[in-house]
Amino acid sequence: MKKRIKSLIASIPKTFLGLYSRLLIILMLLFCLPANSYGQQLQQPTSGEENFLFYTVIAMVFFVMLLVLIVAIYTLLILKRIIKNEKGEAEEVEETESGWDILTAKLTDAVPVEEEETVLLSHDYDGIHELDNHLPPWWKGLFYITIAFAVVYIAIYHVFETAPLQIQEYQNELLAAAEQEEERKTGDEDLINEDNVTFTDEVAVIEQGKSLYEVNCVACHRKDGGGLPGLGPNLTDEFWIHGGGVKNIYKTIQNGVPGTSMISWKTQMSPEDMRAIACYAITLFGTNPPNAREPQGEKYIPEEDTPATE
Template sequence: MKEAVNHSWTDSITSADIVISVMVIAALIVLWVSVLLLRVVRFYVKESINPTPFATAEEKEQRRLEEEARRALEKNKPTIWSKLMQLKPIEDEAELVMDHQFDGISELNNPTPAWFMALFYGTIIFGIGYLLNYHVFHYGKSQEEEYVAEVQKAADDKIAFLASPENAASAVNENNIVLSKDAAVLKNGQALFATRCPPCHGDHAQGLVGPNLTDEYWLHGGKIKDVFKTIKYGVPEKGMIAWEKSMSAQQISDIANYVLSLQGTKPAGPKAPQGNKE
C-alpha cells in the first residue's frame, strides 16, 4: 500500500512542474544579481560625478572631533518636556545658586513655569467672572434658584402629563382617586382581583394569609385613598407586594373600588377581624 502511494505521488510530478520550478529559481537569481549590478552602477556614477577625496590623517581627526562636538550639542539640546516644564540642565545648576544659605543649604533661582502661572492667573480671572455673574449682576442662577426652578418644571410637566388624554390611565393617583360604583369599573376590578389577590385574601376576600377585606376593620385605612395607596405601594414588612410595578394606576383604582364594594358581603369562613374599625 505504501509503495503504491509513493508511486502515485511521483507520477503526479511531471516534467513541466520541474521546468517551472527551475525557471522560478533562475528568475530569482537573475533578480538578485540585477540588484547588485544596479548598486554598483549607482556607486560608479556617483563617484564619477563627485569623487570622494582621500582624507589625510589630520583631516580624519578633524572630522572625528567635529562629529563628537555635534553629538555633544545634540545631547545637551533641551527636550520638548524640558522646554514645557522649563527645566534647567544639571550643568547650569551652578549659575542658578542664590547668594544666601540657610543651615548650609543653598537655594536655586528656579522660577515657576510659565504654564503654571498662566493656569494660576486664569483661575483668578475665572473666579472674578464667577463672582460677578452669580453674586453681583445675577446673570446666572444660584444652586437654590436652579433647584426651585427644576422642582417647578417637574410639577408643570406632571400636570401636563396627567392632562393629556393618552395618559388617562396614569392620571389617577392616591391624592385624586374618588370612590366609584360604576358597573364597568367594578367588573374590571373583579377580574383583576380574581387573577392576583386570592392567594392571600381568598376567592371572596374572606382572608387567608392576608386580612379579611369584607369586614369593617382595616390595618392601613379603609378609605378609597388608603386602599389605593396600600395596593400601589404594598406593605413589604407583611408580605404585601407593591403592585405599581405590574399594574397601571387605573387598574389599581378598579381593584380598590371593587374591594370596597365587598363591604358587608359576609363570605363563608371569614378570617377574624384585624386592625381598626372604620
C-alpha cells in the same frame, strides 16, 4: 559601573515604552467598546449615566498614563544628559539639541545643570544646597486659568446672578415637573386619580383586579382577603384602618402607609391597575373567610349615594 548604569538606562525606554504601548492599546479597545458589553451587563442595558461614568473613568486613566509617560521620558532624558555631562559631552548635547529638548525647556523653564551656580542660594542644610528655580510656565498658566475661572464664576453666579445655583436649579425643576403633572391631569379628562375614581363591577375589571391581587397582595392579605397578623388587615369585614370605599382604598394603594408593609404602588402600577385592585377588594366584603384577622380601625358606613358594596 558607569557602563552598567548606562546600559541599564538605555534598556529602560524599550521596556517601558513596550509596556505602555500595550496598556494604551488595551485602554483604546476598552474605550471603543460599549460599556454594556461587560460582565452581567450583557443582560441588562446600561443607562446613559453609567455609560458616561465608564467612559469618563477610561479617559481619566488614559490621560494619567500619558502624563506618567511624559514624565518618565523627561526623567530619562535628564539622566542621559547627566551621564553625558560627566563625560564632558555637554557641548555636543547643546549642538544636537532636539525639538523635544527645546519644548521641555520652554515648558519647565529649568536651568541647565552646568548653570546651576547662577540660581544657587546661600542656604546650606547639612551639605544640601537650595536652588532658586522658577515655577514651570505650564503650572503658572494653569494657576492663572483657575483664577480667571473663579472670577467669572463668582461674577455669573453670585454678583450678577445671571445663572441659577444648584438649589435654585433643583427648585426650578420641581416647579417644571409640577406644571407638567398639572397639565397632564387637566389635559386628560379620563385620567383616574384618588378624587375621581369610581367603583365598577364589570367582569373584566374585577378579573383584572383579582389577577393583580393574587400576584402582589396575597403575601400580606391572604388570597381570601382575611389578612395576616403583623402584615395586612382583614379586607372582608366592614372595619377599615384608613377608610373604606373605592376612593380610600385606591388612595392607600397609590400612596402606601409609611411604617407598615403597605408600600406605594404608584410607580409599579398604572391608575387602571390600582382601580381594578380596589374594586376587587370591595367585592371581598362579607365573604367571611376562616381564621380571618380581628376587626381593625373604624366601621365604614357608605354614603347614601354610593353602592352598598362600596
